[in-house]
Amino acid sequence: MMCRRFLLLLPVLLMLAACSTNNSSKLQHEEFGQTNVFTRSFAGTDQSACEAARRALLSQGYVINDWQKTLIKGRRKYQHDADVHSEIEFNVVCVADSKGSNSTTVFANAIRDRYSLKKSNNSASIGVSAIGSVSLPFGSTDDALVKVASETIPTGQFYNQFFDLLDRYLDSTRYPNESDTDKKDMLLPENLGPTPSPPPELK
Template sequence: MSNFPRFFAASLSALFLAGCSAPPPRANIESGEFVSTDMYSRALPGTNVSACEAARRALLSQGYVMRDMNASQINALKKFQPTADRHVQVEFHVVCEPNADGSNSATVFANAVRDTYTVKKSSNSASIGVGAVGSLSLPFGTTDDSLVKVGSETIQARSFYDRFFEMVEAYTDENPPAAVGRVLDDEHSH
């Protein structure tokens, strides 16, 4: 019997050491690995300033509100409420960088992050002071609703970015105003 505690302790030690020597579990970041893709970027004719202006107009035309903006960078926000207890907001980030000198082109980098919130209800009770008894808590009162973030992810749908870049291209100085109308008509027909 006296050997059992030593055997048990040695077994636990061996399991602990085996666990420490195993490589740590790898987080599932398959979708975050760097790969060669043009999903988040597009080269456009003109300067980085004109490319960002086209991106700003494209976002404004879709109901985004400009949060931060300068000549070569935009942060815009759009809010949705698909159900009574669910709130979604999409924050769009755009950076416009000039390409090589003399190329008269710029690359627009864009990504959008979707944050999902749910409504959480909390009720407040009221307390009433009653002379000799003290205070008495009653269950009536107000109910407060607050938004609680339940998810955040980068949108990874190629079609989402393709539609954005098509609209940006339509708003570039090289395209006539009729081209913008065609892209918007195509967008509403889907």
């Protein structure tokens, strides 16, 4: 009797276990982790870091949609085959660390949208005075791209390649205002040494 009850409950237990497994797998991409996939720290100012990020994206064929001193947004399109089209939107935010540290944390994330080519048939209508309009099964075919998926790219290697490329451009990139500020600081009176005394008056 007990075995028969167990056999009857077995399918229910298996279904509950499957539901629990599916829910946990769905939450894996929604939890906050301790990894630094989307961030990296660099020496220098936030403006220098974002300028290097802009050049890194441009070098890889991204079109810059929004460009501010500490915010970059770029987009790149891919055509994998005739019916599938993909776009990557890359977002970069540069945040200066504590004042006086001369370091910046760069946050980056990329969203990949996928589009599929859908065909729709348009039937032709003919007006007949006696019975009104009649739709006939012939006409034109329209093709349209329809978004079928959108996901944040989670691959660490993808962001490591971007950060490494940013670092290469950061070595030779300075934000235009920085050099001017350095020159102004060099010309401050306290940096020019003691003021020379005036020449003696001629008698």
